[in-house]
Amino acid sequence: MTTDFRRKTHRSPRDRIVEAARALFRRNGIRATGVDAIAGAADSNKMTLYRHFNSKDELIVECLYRAGMEMDGFWQELERTHPDDGLAQLRTWVRRIAEHLDDDNCHCEMMSAAVQLTDEGHPGRSVIRAFKDAQRDRVVALCRKADIVDAELLSDTLLLLIEGARATQQTSGAQGPSARFAEIADAAIQSFARGGLAPKQV
Amino acid sequence: MTTDFRRKTHRSPRDRIVEAARALFRRNGIRATGVDAIAGAADSNKMTLYRHFNSKDELIVECLYRAGMEMDGFWQELERTHPDDGLAQLRTWVRRIAEHLDDDNCHCEMMSAAVQLTDEGHPGRSVIRAFKDAQRDRVVALCRKADIVDAELLSDTLLLLIEGARATQQTSGAQGPSARFAEIADAAIQSFARGGLAPKQV
DNA sequence: CGGCCCTGTTACCGACCAGTAACATTTTCG
DNA sequence: CGAAAATGTTACTGGTCGGTAACAGGGCCG
Numbered sequence: 318m319t320t321d322f323r324r325k326t327h328r329s330p331r332d333r334i335v336e337a338a339r340a341l342f343r344r345n346g347i348r349a350t351g352v353d354a355i356a357g358a359a360d361s362n363k364m365t366l367y368r369h370f371n372s373k374d375e376l377i378v379e380c381l382y383r384a385g386m387e388m389d390g391f392w393q394e395l396e397r398t399h400p401d402d403g404l405a406q407l408r409t410w411v412r413r414i415a416e417h418l419d420d421d422n423c424h425c426e427m428m429s430a431a432v433q434l435t436d437e438g439h440p441g442r443s444v445i446r447a448f449k450d451a452q453r454d455r456v457v458a459l460c461r462k463a464d465i466v467d468a469e470l471l472s473d474t475l476l477l478l479i480e481g482a483r484a485t486q487q488t489s490g491a492q493g494p495s496a497r498f499a500e501i502a503d504a505a506i507q508s509f510a511r512g513g514l515a516p517k518q519v
Numbered sequence: 520m521t522t523d524f525r526r527k528t529h530r531s532p533r534d535r536i537v538e539a540a541r542a543l544f545r546r547n548g549i550r551a552t553g554v555d556a557i558a559g560a561a562d563s564n565k566m567t568l569y570r571h572f573n574s575k576d577e578l579i580v581e582c583l584y585r586a587g588m589e590m591d592g593f594w595q596e597l598e599r600t601h602p603d604d605g606l607a608q609l610r611t612w613v614r615r616i617a618e619h620l621d622d623d624n625c626h627c628e629m630m631s632a633a634v635q636l637t638d639e640g641h642p643g644r645s646v647i648r649a650f651k652d653a654q655r656d657r658v659v660a661l662c663r664k665a666d667i668v669d670a671e672l673l674s675d676t677l678l679l680l681i682e683g684a685r686a687t688q689q690t691s692g693a694q695g696p697s698a699r700f701a702e703i704a705d706a707a708i709q710s711f712a713r714g715g716l717a718p719k720q721v
Numbered sequence: 722c723g724g725c726c727c728t729g730t731t732a733c734c735g736a737c738c739a740g741t742a743a744c745a746t747t748t749t750c751g
Numbered sequence: 752c753g754a755a756a757a758t759g760t761t762a763c764t765g766g767t768c769g770g771t772a773a774c775a776g777g778g779c780c781g
Contacts, residue, residue: 330728346637348550351768362729363770373769431690432634435548449691473696474703478676480690481683488633488682489651494675501676508710532758553738567758569740 331369333359339380343426347377347433377430377441384426385448392455403463407475407506410459414479415499419491425483452476464511471509478502533571535561541582545628549579549635579632579643586628587650594657605665609677609708612661616681617701621693627685654678666713673711680704 328336337359341350352373356363370376391413399405427445434441456475460468482498489495530538539561543552554575558565572578593615601607629647636643658677662670684700691697 344637346550346635348548348635349637352770353768364730364772365728367770368727371770427690428686429634431686432631433548433550435546435551445690446692449687449695453691453696470699470703473699474680476696477680477683477687477700477703479683480686481679481681484630484633484682484686485651485679488629488647489655490648493651494655494678497672497675498679501672501679554740555738564759565740566742566760570757573740575739 330359330361330365334361334366334369335376335379335383338376339384339426342377342380343429347430352376374440377434378444381426381430381441381444381448385444385451388448388452401462403459403461403465404506404510407456407459407463408503411475411479411502411506412499414482415502418482418486418495418498425487428480428483460509465506465509466511467509471505474505474509475502478505532561532563532567536563536568536571537578537581537585540578541586541628544579544582545631549632554578576642579636580646583628583632583643583646583650587646587653590650590654603664605661605663605667606708606712609658609661609665610705613677613681613704613708614701616684617704620684620688620697620700627689630682630685662711667708667711668713669711673707676707677704680707 334355338350338355341355341358352363352366355376356366359366366376370379395406395409399409427448430441431445434445436442453472453476456472457468460472465471478498478501482495485493485495536557540552540557543557543560554565554568557578558568561568568578572581597608597611601611629650632643633647636647638644655674655678658674659670662674667673680700680703684697687695687697
């Protein structure tokens with residue numbers, strides 16, 4: 318029943334706590350998840366948690382930071398598998414997001430957290446903001462490399478579609494508008510690709 | 520400091536409570552808003568609140584229901600101001616959403632609530648779901664009336680862009696990708712309009 | 722072995738919060 | 752007016768949650 322992170326690998330209690338927290342935050346929300354539940358799911362206890370993190374907020378920040386780092390890793394992998402091919406990287410990126418849309422792990426940690434961290438001054442918000450800004454820069458750079466007509470515009474288009482797909486998945490389920498996300502995003506890329514076909518709608 | 524709904528109009532306590540709740544839910548989140556705060560902001564008190572709603576959850580449902588009704592009213596107004604002109608209705612709709620993106624009232628109540636109402640069985644979720652389904656049907660109908668090439672596809676595209684713009688506004692602020700939402704959505708409509716110009720990207 | 726650092730256990734505190742009870746007050750309307 | 756209905760006030764309950772204190776193992780390394 319309870320996710321046992323210890324048996325899977327011999328990770329440190331700190332690691333198990335962070336991963337358990339991320340899982341619970343995704344599944345039940347940040348505010349709805351108590352520190353006792355986190356410690357329990359990590360097969361640890363509250364005291365150990367508070368020896369590694371001075372507060373729940375600090376743990377939240379670490380979770381967001383890790384989520385960002387994972388995305389960074391994914392970007393590097395993208396560059397490795399499709400070296401110097403911006404268009405292929407863009408397409409692979411979109412496809413991967415589409416595949417992970419209905420994962421329990423749907424990486425909407427950032428969006429979800431942004432909604433729940435209402436305090437404008439919450440340290441987590443700056444982590445999210447920094448990550449989103451970096452992501453935007455990355456996509457723009459990718460579009461440029463892919464010889465896209467208007468890199469900034471396609472970039473923003475894709476970012477809107479992606480966030481929209483994640484949000485819609487939450488409210489309307491997998492059968493909602495997000496079902497055609499990949500198709501839509503591919504069409505957008507297609508219509509911006511220089512020297513490609515004439516822009517098409519399907 | 521505290522929003523005084525009573526002075527503005529002589530609404531019933533029930534009305535004031537619901538509107539105060541919606542405002543606080545939007546600003547601070549559902550879980551972060553206590554019933555005392557709601558009653559206080561409504562210039563009323565907790566007892567009166569509980570005489571009208573058996574629980575906080577019931578109040579949440581009423582808030583979501585009202586948000587849906589307001590949108591319904593907006594759709595009717597759209598039909599009234601642009602009778603039988605689907606394309607104009609679509610464009611006006613997009614423009615209005617763009618204008619309201621940075622309102623404090625950014626009508627992301629639904630999305631925000633969906634993230635925070637983690638219980639799959641929460642009655643509020645079905646209200647959201649029903650509203651989103653109805654909205655999708657409406658947009659599809661509008662696209663058909665506007666003589667759009669692929670009504671379902673444009674409809675889903677716009678819905679993704681809209682939700683994406685709202686979500687992105689939360690995480691990246693007004694200067695983020697959502698800044699060009701109107702431009703992007705208009706281009707999408709343009710490229711799907713039958714007999715219009717060749718699809719363009721700007 | 723023996724000390725030390727990390728971890729686990731239990732119990733507790735104070736704050737907050739949803740919801741209720743009993744009573745006082747105002748508003749509404751016949 | 753006068754009674755009934757709606758609203759306001761205060762105080763309380765029971766539970767949850769973030770965070771802390773004190774103490775008890777337990778593994779690692781000299």
